[in-house]
Amino acid sequence: MSTSTLRYDGRVAVVTGAGAGLGREYALLLASRGAKVVVNDLGGTHSGEGASQRAADIVVDEIRAAGGEAVADYNSVIDGSKVIETAIKAFGRVDILINNAGILRDRSIVKTSDQDWDLVHDVHLKGSFKCTQAAFPHMKKQNYGRIIMTSSNSGIYGNFGQANYSAAKMGLVGLANTTAIEGAKNNIHCNVIIPTAASRMTEGILPDMLFNELKPKLIAPVVAYLCHESCEDNGSYIESAAGWATKVHTARGKGAVLRPTIEDTVTPEYVEKVWSKVTDMSQAKHLEAIAHASGSLLEVLENLKNGD
Numbered sequence: 001m002s003t004s005t006l007r008y009d010g011r012v013a014v015v016t017g018a019g020a021g022l023g024r025e026y027a028l029l030l031a032s033r034g035a036k037v038v039v040n041d042l043g044g045t046h047s048g049e050g051a052s053q054r055a056a057d058i059v060v061d062e063i064r065a066a067g068g069e070a071v072a073d074y075n076s077v078i079d080g081s082k083v084i085e086t087a088i089k090a091f092g093r094v095d096i097l098i099n100n101a102g103i104l105r106d107r108s109i110v111k112t113s114d115q116d117w118d119l120v121h122d123v124h125l126k127g128s129f130k131c132t133q134a135a136f137p138h139m140k141k142q143n144y145g146r147i148i149m150t151s152s153n154s155g156i157y158g159n160f161g162q163a164n165y166s167a168a169k170m171g172l173v174g175l176a177n178t179t180a181i182e183g184a185k186n187n188i189h190c191n192v193i194i195p196t197a198a199s200r201m202t203e204g205i206l207p208d209m210l211f212n213e214l215k216p217k218l219i220a221p222v223v224a225y226l227c228h229e230s231c232e233d234n235g236s237y238i239e240s241a242a243g244w245a246t247k248v249h250t251a252r253g254k255g256a257v258l259r260p261t262i263e264d265t266v267t268p269e270y271v272e273k274v275w276s277k278v279t280d281m282s283q284a285k286h287l288e289a290i291a292h293a294s295g296s297l298l299e300v301l302e303n304l305k306n307g308d
């Protein structure tokens with residue numbers, strides 16, 4: 001294990017939604033360790049209304065006052081190319097992109113309007129895609145990049161009243177999976193952070209006792225490490241809160257064949273008969289790639305043909 005200080009000298013980082021909460025901590029930490037930072041923030045309300053330059057400006061001032069380098073960007077992440085353009089104009093490159101900007105429009109499924117659905121998806125999912133898409137050619141050219149997608153336990157497990165948000169947050173896991181695959185050959189890594197932190201987003205949602213312990217500052221070092229050149233992870237999902245972190249995986253059971261022989265067809269009755277085996281997770285495994293999933297299907301067919 002290296003004990004040298006992790007520095008970001010010569011690196012340019014774009015942190016979206018960096019005017020408050022988690023994004024602000026990411027920006028402050030990276031800047032304090034030598035990165036030149038684009039502090040992006042639209043500066044609207046937590047439900048995505050309005051705009052203001054104040055949020056980004058305050059964080060840029062904080063960084064400069066501490067001797068760091070930063071510029072503000074006030075674009076919505078939906079205009080990802082403009083966000084990345086700010087980095088190119090100010091600093092000539094982009095090495096790190098932390099897709100963090102977010103809003104909430106919590107409603108039960110029945111009460112979710114098209115606008116509630118669309119705006120939450122636009123900011124979280126499309127915004128992360130547009131920023132990533134704009135940063136990718138620069139990262140490919142320099143053969144280096146570190147990208148973070150921000151998911152949520154609301155997406156992984158679901159949460160009452162967050163259909164729009166949880167769908168977008170799980171969408172970000174899918175986006176990260178493919179970004180990690182497409183970036184790998186150019187040393188562009190993409191990982192997912194699943195944070196829980198006290199911010200205006202969780203005020204009044206998290207119990208008071210938890211809220212006070214969940215400082216965003218405690219998550220920033222995890223994200224900073226994921227964005228360092230020494231971090232080899234690509235395609236990892238890392239949950240972090242309260243000075244704790246863990247990797248999160250998908251798991252696939254052993255499964256069951258749904259017909260007695262290859263000559264038989266599958267019937268609902270046979271599915272019912274073997275359902276406990278279909279849903280048995282005692283031999284579950286994490287698969288690293290889509291090829292492993294399709295590869296194991298070939299094995300199932302082979303076994304069926306052989307009558308195993």
Ligand code: NAD
Pocket residue numbers: 016017018019020021022023040041042043044045046048055075076077078099100101102103123127150151152153194195196197198199200201202
């Ligand atoms: P926050 O509200 O404090 O910060 C979000 C920032 O994003 C705000 O400053 C806001 O102005 C900015 N923003 C919103 N829409 C934007 C847009 N279109 N373009 C640019 N900036 C925009 O919230 P936070 O808790 O720090 O959340 C940061 C991220 O972490 C979000 O993606 C959120 O969904 C995610 N998250 C947070 C928690 C938590 O417990 N706080 C849990 C899971 C996921």
